[in-house]
Amino acid sequence: MKFGIVVNEGPYTHQASDSAYQFTRAALEKGHEIYRVFFYHDGVNNGTRLSVPPQDERNIQSNWTELAKQHKLDLVVCVAAAQRRGILDESEAKRAGKNADNIAPGFRISGLGQLIETGIESDRVVAFGD
């Protein structure tokens, strides 16, 4: 089956972003396809490369990056939600006159059309977080 994943919650908040990651990994291990993972609302905070959790703790952001690398996942961060929360790539930082960017490897910033396309192209959309 072809799944689309929506992540609406930030990392280390409740369980939603962990659950989204575990679900995505389990689906891939079972041979399913992940059309795209779309990060919306506070979910965009999963896409920063600047988080430094304690070493004996899971690193949610780099888990996504690793999973994306292994499976060529398309990890998309909503641009409007990202701008409000300070998640920037190089060109967004330049456009906004900021002196740094923080998007994690494997993530890209794009618009809501990518969420709708996920709904159109996937057999099932599974949303995590409210």
Add this chain to the structure above:
Amino acid sequence: MNTQEDSSGANGQKRFLYVNRRAPYGTIYALAFDQDVSLAFLDDGVYQIVKGQDTEGIGMKNFSPTYRALGDFEVTKLFVERESLEERGLSSDDLLDITYEDEDDDWAEKPSIRIVSRSQMTEVMAAQDVILSF
């Protein structure tokens, strides 16, 4: 009432339903993109479309007038759950006047808001391809 009369999802469109369960000014969103789009308002989500909103005191933009523009984007089905209104002491008279122009009926202006019962809302949801809750 047949809640599915014109949600046929023609031309390879999918039926998208955006569910609003929260009071306004916590989250903001907007979506259309040439699909068969409906909105559902239940629980505190019904406060999203209450008229006469004054946001000055909370320093946030009053975006409720944008709901009136939905008809221009061919979003013409706003399902509002009757029980959610009643539980909050609200009625259809308290809601924004949201209309669309029906191109199949000589552009007659028609109400977009459809008050449905809780059980009708389950039928609305069952008929969708994609449901996103905000």
